[in-house]
Amino acid sequence: MIEKQHGIVWFTICRPTRRNAIDYAVMDELEQALQLVECDDEAKVLVITGEGEEAFCAGGDLQVFHQLTTKEEAHAMLWKMGNILYRLLTLPKPTVALINGKAIGGGCELATACDFRFARAGARLGFVQANLAITTGWGGAAMLFEKMAYDKALDLLLHAQTITAEEAERIGFVHRIFADSLRERCEKQLRCYTNKPTAVLRAYKEAAVGRWKTEEFRQRFFAEIERCAYLWESEEHDRAVQSFLAKRNK
Template sequence: MSSVLLERDYDGIVWFTINRPEKRNAINDEVMDALQDTIRLVEENDKVKVLVITGAGDQAFCSGGDLSEFHHLHTKEEAYRMLSKMGTILYSLLTLSKPTVALLNGMAVGGGCELATACDFRYAKQGIKAGFIQGTLGITTGWGGASMLFEKLPYAYALDLLLRAERVPIEKMVEYGWVHALLTEENRKEQCRKLLSPYLAQSVPVLRSYKQYAVKKWKTDEFRTKFFAEIEQCAVLWESEEHEEAVRTFLNRK
């Protein structure tokens, strides 16, 4: 079974679905590579207007990196190779010249929240929770999530979410400005399409122009340096005993 489902609609939407519901749609190398290829496709194809990223099933949007596949990474150098690979992909998602949406079909935690933060808009199913829970594993955001969050939310809200390291009711995430629309249980895809319909009515050159104005501030050397310094700091913490123990506990619980 493929780890990713890819669809392209008649109206210019590319739907990227992480298809690992048995793993709570955790990200592995196959998902990373597919996402990288899809971002490139969306960037280069003039018939594509919007990229929507979601997860398979009803339980999870994305639970971050798949620790069962990455538990063999112990040193700072080993961790940095994985973290910087996904960080580079999320940086390209953040600076994509087309609108992007995270459609949260279920809970989002850890790196799943970083993936969602890289998108322009976040639409979420009612009643779910989301949280930057990296602190409970003895690490910090490792894919550039904190750098992006401080850019997109008011300072106190962003810091609160990072420091509390908890799963937060999605209604609170709406209040903080992280989620832009709540969706009901039924036909979430159609609800998403309806929210996007005004954007889809615009031409690709118009969409590109506005996005390029928006992301210009993130294409600076200053922001890139900050973004990848965050990833390096996570790699330092990755080889700590606290993280090793947290991963052992997580895998034994599984």
């Protein structure tokens, strides 16, 4: 769902029964939100969040994407979302992930692509892809190594467990924690941005994202997609997903 209010474009993933997991429809809607923010001078900040209080985003919807069995099929999906997150990463306006609940796997990649991450107190976050015998596949690792200290970023990826928003703030992944009234607190936090001229916001963002528009970074970003696609068709990944789905459906 896309809303615009007081200079903020709110993009809400509205799949609470699937823990706001990403499918192809969500990808298409996110592209629409990015297009709006890019083209509308009255849209000064993009905020991405999830519906409800349980989940920000549970990553890719395994019930949908587990049907992709070959590296070619997986690559097409990974490339589509990877391109969207690269576009989000280099968007010429400020972006915020408002983490209202669990952010798991690709949900953390989505949050990493944003400039700022605000989280509900006690929310849990985790790059858990390694537990499914794959890597981040939407550019998440490339972005994380750019935005965090090397050792902390690598530990998050290899540990592959969830941590609290408070711990994520301590290591520099989360920037603000709100106990309640997330949307209101977020809007209040962003007023100092939305009262600035759009041209100023664009100028600072263009200065910031120039380092991610280089050919060297693009190669690293999209090489990650190739590696994940290769691992996707492995027997280890298939067994791990089957085991995960069986436990969740008990």
